[in-house]
Amino acid sequence: MGKAAEEVDVDGTKVRLTNRDKVYFPKLGKDGTKGKLFDYYLSVAEPMVALLRDRPVHLQRFPDGIDGEEIYQKRVPQKHPDYVETCTVTFPSGRTADALKVTHASAIAWAAQMGSITLHPWQVRCPDTEHPDELRIDLDPQPGTGFADASSVAVDVLKPLLDELGLIGYPKTSGGRGVHVFLRIKTDWDFIDVRRAGIALAREVERRAPDAVTTSWWKEERGKRIFIDYNQNARDRTFASPYSARKTPIATVSTPLTWDELRTADPDDYTISSVPEFVAGRPDPWADIDRKPQSVKKLLDMVKADEERGLGDLPYPPSYPKMPGEPPRVQPSKMVAANWDEDGNPVNS
Incomplete structure (x- = not known):
């Protein structure tokens, strides 16, 4: 499948990289491997870390390449390298999670090692989330x-x-x-x-x-x-x-x-x-x-x-709790005024 695991020095931190030759982007062949993606992220780590510093980040992972299973990971696994930092975020449901917090280029390198194609940061910085x-x-x-x-x-x-x-x-x-x-x-x-x-x-x-x-x-x-x-x-x-x-x-x-x-x-x-x-x-x-x-x-x-x-306000996504002042979450073609109260809640149901 690829070369043996290697340790890569990322600005003074050792990051383990496995399966460098594994193809992530089949159309690109040897130019679309895990190693190419890893090296790409190292090449842009400086400006990327500046923009992501202290942000909670979710990972869009494809451990078997883009044609394989997609994992949208919001929580950092309990077992992770010591250099990986986390930050607690609260979801609309009220549940919380310890998300990846980017403080160093090694965080981005680790994400790439985990099969992350895309990093999805919140619009906040820790600890004020x-x-x-x-x-x-x-x-x-x-x-x-x-x-x-x-x-x-x-x-x-x-x-x-x-x-x-x-x-x-x-x-x-x-x-x-x-x-x-x-x-x-x-x-x-x-x-x-x-x-x-x-x-x-x-x-x-x-x-x-x-x-x-x-x-x-x-x-x-x-x-x-x-x-x-x-x-x-x-x-x-x-x-x-x-x-x-x-x-x-x-x-x-x-x-x-x-x-x-x-x-x-x-x-x-x-x-x-x-x-x-x-x-x-x-x-x-x-x-x-x-x-x-x-x-x-x-x-x-x-x-x-x-x-x-x-x-006034506009609809939230369906997964969110009903918000004050929000209009009904029903598409206009299905809206029958008699079926909804002034707060956008169904009646007689």
């Missing part, structure tokens, strides 16, 4: 649209809006067809506040480009538009981290870009084979993201303005 320091914007292409549509919305609609608000966003490819934009924010607000701020921002983008953008949670209403998934700012919702590989045949990478790069980008150009050289050949466009955390007060003012227009 109740107050996000990131507002995340997910531009998600719907059927009939693609990456070019998402990047156009990001560059031509979202970016000018952020400029007007005095906010700085940092874009990246999702590693798939979508675009992600992160804002570093102050930790003065909780998950509910930040999610509502994200909704207000998304609604304004939708108002400016209604034929290209939708905030509808219900797929039947989205049409051929870019969906801004506002619920990615809810508790326990995670994104592929910057520099994470993705479960695609060519091992694409969720890659931080400049706004100018995003305009003409092709997401398939960024892979575990190409990104190390790409990153080494230019300044890091996200290097100053932590320099000045931003206020979301203007976005919360937009929330109030929307409420005055009669626009």
Whole structure:
């Protein structure tokens, strides 16, 4: 199957690597092995650790490669190397878990050794796991649209809006067809506040480009538009981290870009084979993201303005407990007013 286990020195920490030659990305053959993925993560560990430092992280694992079983692991196994640190997070259900906490490049190397293709960080930093320091914007292409549509919305609609608000966003490819934009924010607000701020921002983008953008949670209403998934700012919702590989045949990478790069980008150009050289050949466009955390007060003012227009909260994902002020979680085509009370709860059932 592969060479014998080896010990790799990762910035002074010994990390055990097994089955280096095991193929994870069959289409790539010897360029898609576990060892290639491991080496890729070492090559981008410095900027990756800076962005993930002290964040709780979930692991999307494929121990037998992307065609094998997928394990979405939220808890670090009880038996783990001494250098692996953890952080306790609380899920919407109230249950808790000790998630991987990234403090050193060895944490990322260990994740790769565990068969992790993608790292999924929370939008908080330990030990304060109740107050996000990131507002995340997910531009998600719907059927009939693609990456070019998402990047156009990001560059031509979202970016000018952020400029007007005095906010700085940092874009990246999702590693798939979508675009992600992160804002570093102050930790003065909780998950509910930040999610509502994200909704207000998304609604304004939708108002400016209604034929290209939708905030509808219900797929039947989205049409051929870019969906801004506002619920990615809810508790326990995670994104592929910057520099994470993705479960695609060519091992694409969720890659931080400049706004100018995003305009003409092709997401398939960024892979575990190409990104190390790409990153080494230019300044890091996200290097100053932590320099000045931003206020979301203007976005919360937009929330109030929307409420005055009669626009309240939007539905949460189905796994979440019913939230105060949330509309009914039933798709519009199945909504019969007589069957629901004013709080969105079924009656006569």
